Amino acid sequence: MTALVPELRVLVCGTADRGDDGAALAAITHALPDLPEHVRCRIEVRRCPQLDVTDIIDLHDGESCLVVDTVVGVEPGTIVTMSLDELARRAGSITPRSSHALSVDDTLLIAEAVRGTMPPGAFVGIGGKWFGYGERFSRVVKAGLPALADAIRDAIEALLLARR
Amino acid sequence: MGHGGDLRFQVENLTRVEGEGSLHLRVRDGVVREAHLEIFEAPRYFEALVVGRTPDEIIDIVARICGICPVAYQMSAVHAFESLFEVAVHTQVRALRRLLYCAEWIESHALHIYLLHAPDFLGYPSAVELARDHRELVTDGLRLKKAGNHLLSTLGGRPIHPVSVRVGGFSRMPRKAELMALRPILEEALALSLATVDVAVGLHGPDFEREPRLVALRHPTEYPLNDGRIVSSDGVDLAPPDWDEAFHEVQVPWSNALQSRADDGLPYLLGPSARIVLAGEQLHPLAKEALARTGALDSIRRNPYRSIVARAVELVHVTAEALDIIDAYERPDRPSVPAVARPGVAAWATEAPRGLLFHKYVVGEDGKVEAATIVPPTSQNQAAIEADLATFAPRILDLPIGDATHQLEQLIRSYDPCISCATHFLDLSVEQIP
Numbered sequence: 229m230t231a232l233v234p235e236l237r238v239l240v241c242g243t244a245d246r247g248d249d250g251a252a253l254a255a256i257t258h259a260l261p262d263l264p265e266h267v268r269c270r271i272e273v274r275r276c277p278q279l280d281v282t283d284i285i286d287l288h289d290g291e292s293c294l295v296v297d298t299v300v301g302v303e304p305g306t307i308v309t310m311s312l313d314e315l316a317r318r319a320g321s322i323t324p325r326s327s328h329a330l331s332v333d334d335t336l337l338i339a340e341a342v343r344g345t346m347p348p349g350a351f352v353g354i355g356g357k358w359f360g361y362g363e364r365f366s367r368v369v370k371a372g373l374p375a376l377a378d379a380i381r382d383a384i385e386a387l388l389l390a391r392r
Numbered sequence: 393m394g395h396g397g398d399l400r401f402q403v404e405n406l407t408r409v410e411g412e413g414s415l416h417l418r419v420r421d422g423v424v425r426e427a428h429l430e431i432f433e434a435p436r437y438f439e440a441l442v443v444g445r446t447p448d449e450i451i452d453i454v455a456r457i458c459g460i461c462p463v464a465y466q467m468s469a470v471h472a473f474e475s476l477f478e479v480a481v482h483t484q485v486r487a488l489r490r491l492l493y494c495a496e497w498i499e500s501h502a503l504h505i506y507l508l509h510a511p512d513f514l515g516y517p518s519a520v521e522l523a524r525d526h527r528e529l530v531t532d533g534l535r536l537k538k539a540g541n542h543l544l545s546t547l548g549g550r551p552i553h554p555v556s557v558r559v560g561g562f563s564r565m566p567r568k569a570e571l572m573a574l575r576p577i578l579e580e581a582l583a584l585s586l587a588t589v590d591v592a593v594g595l596h597g598p599d600f601e602r603e604p605r606l607v608a609l610r611h612p613t614e615y616p617l618n619d620g621r622i623v624s625s626d627g628v629d630l631a632p633p634d635w636d637e638a639f640h641e642v643q644v645p646w647s648n649a650l651q652s653r654a655d656d657g658l659p660y661l662l663g664p665s666a667r668i669v670l671a672g673e674q675l676h677p678l679a680k681e682a683l684a685r686t687g688a689l690d691s692i693r694r695n696p697y698r699s700i701v702a703r704a705v706e707l708v709h710v711t712a713e714a715l716d717i718i719d720a721y722e723r724p725d726r727p728s729v730p731a732v733a734r735p736g737v738a739a740w741a742t743e744a745p746r747g748l749l750f751h752k753y754v755v756g757e758d759g760k761v762e763a764a765t766i767v768p769p770t771s772q773n774q775a776a777i778e779a780d781l782a783t784f785a786p787r788i789l790d791l792p793i794g795d796a797t798h799q800l801e802q803l804i805r806s807y808d809p810c811i812s813c814a815t816h817f818l819d820l821s822v823e824q825i826p
Contacts, residue, residue: 243550243552243553277550277551277552278459278551278552280534280538280541281534282534282535282537282538285531285534330507330519334518334519334520337520337523338507338519338520338523338530338534341520341521341523341524341527341530342523342527342530342531342534
């Protein structure tokens with residue numbers, strides 16, 4: 229599935245045993261098999277429980293990046309899509325003061341500073357509701373997984389198309 | 393602000409520390425009467441959450457207290473239960489637990505030195521701005537942190553909240569080849585750690601000195617991670633389960649975190665500086681050499697801003713020790729030995745990246761926990777931080793509020809506080825009373 233020189237890196241965030249936090253993992257397993265082979269061979273899929281600067285800074289020139297995760301601050305089940313640049317600079321965003329884990333904003337902005345440019349890419353997420361222990365999803369997120377998988381496929385195709 | 397009358401000074405939101413809190417100073421006639429580190433992060437009730445759970449469940453639950461030091465919580469808990477159950481683990485299990493701890497220290501220290509603390513010394517508001525002008529410096533820090541992540545993933549199953557630690561050993565022991573594959577990454581990390589010491593020793597904060605009471609584990613043959621005796625700079629010498637024979641928790645009205653005091657009621661300081669001073673003899677030879685080159689041992693003891701040098705020296709220690717452990721590793725036949733629960737009190741202390749972490753559990757006849765006490769390092773350091781703030785604050789009272797806030801935040805960041813652990817940071821206010 230992974231091309232020798234991938235054109236798109238898909239970063240699948242979250243952990244499977246924290247309820248809705250595992251939504252990206254579940255959705256990607258539905259999204260990938262439906263992609264045409266000529267698309268799948270151009271992408272590289274990585275699991276990253278927590279988005280890290282080092283997941284982004286070594287993208288090669290021209291390689292795009294798609295980040296998939298569960299989000300809070302929107303209605304549970306809502307699909308959220310935006311560019312990485314928007315994600316890093318969104319006004320009025322909720323930025324946790326906790327910094328032992330860098331916020332998504334800081335992670336992207338540090339990556340931009342180190343690379344010199346923000347990597348081209350997008351974020352696709354779903355609003356989560358329940359983040360307790362266990363592998364089950366909240367009803368609203370479970371119902372939203374097909375839409376999340378569709379949004380992932382759309383984002384992959386759009387990012388690859390944009391390279392041409 | 394000024395010197396006449398009373399003054400209240402408030403830092404509303406402390407940045408680049410873990411968790412949420414504020415600092416409130418109350419000043420009368422230029423003298424700081426109160427310095428309160430107000431921790432308003434919500435209580436997290438982990439000590440109640442573990443009641444009714446089995447020891448193995450608890451090891452996974454307490455890891456969730458912190459995203460940057462989950463291993464510390466697992467280590468204090470597993471050693472407590474194994475001590476009560478009289479479980480003797482395989483020597484390679486013991487070594488692998490040290491390796492797991494090394495991974496956590498690499499991650500935590502690299503993050504703090506490069507992304508949280510260095511911007512203070514170099515005049516940047518955050519790591520983002522630092523990265524724009526010092527790309528190589530930040531990249532080095534990220535590579536170091538990633539080395540810790542790799543090691544933690546290999547041993548613990550994932551880079552955050554590892555899941556492999558069990559009473560009696562591990563759920564799985566890695567193959568030698570898996571660990572040897574990490575060698576190049578750790579060799580680079582060792583080189584980066586040695587370079588970090590050179591960077592850190594050149595970073596100077598304010599010339600602020602005091603003589604804190606220091607507390608750390610000390611072991612006769614190894615640098616303290618998960619074993620040793622609790623010792624202090626003024627003569628305390630206790631077995632790891634006996635922390636509460638010399639220290640106790642107190643509740644203060646301005647904090648959701650319990651504070652700790654020595655039994656004479658006075659504060660004490662934990663963490664890298666305390667360990668270097670009290671247990672530096674057991675540093676890895678490479679770390680010992682690096683420390684000697686800095687000539688900073690005395691200033692590490694007296695000046696809180698030099699904790700960045702102590703952390704850098706410890707980075708050398710844990711990367712060097714990690715390589716040694718990997719070289720000597722032989723996979724045992726079984727990942728764990730059987731453990732039979734028994735009723736009683738299970739207690740132990742280990743060295744989290746930011747200091748001594750004490751756990752105590754009452755285990756019932758059914759092998760489940762009936763009561764728990766978890767005393768994180770930030771709770772223990774809180775009173776010492778407040779004492780240092782009160783001593784330091786008079787020199788910033790005439791500064792513009794932004795500069796004063798920055799200097800106080802920098803001092804607090806020197807202790808690398810983890811408030812989420814302790815509530816389980818900074819809004820600054822200075823109050824001048826008419």
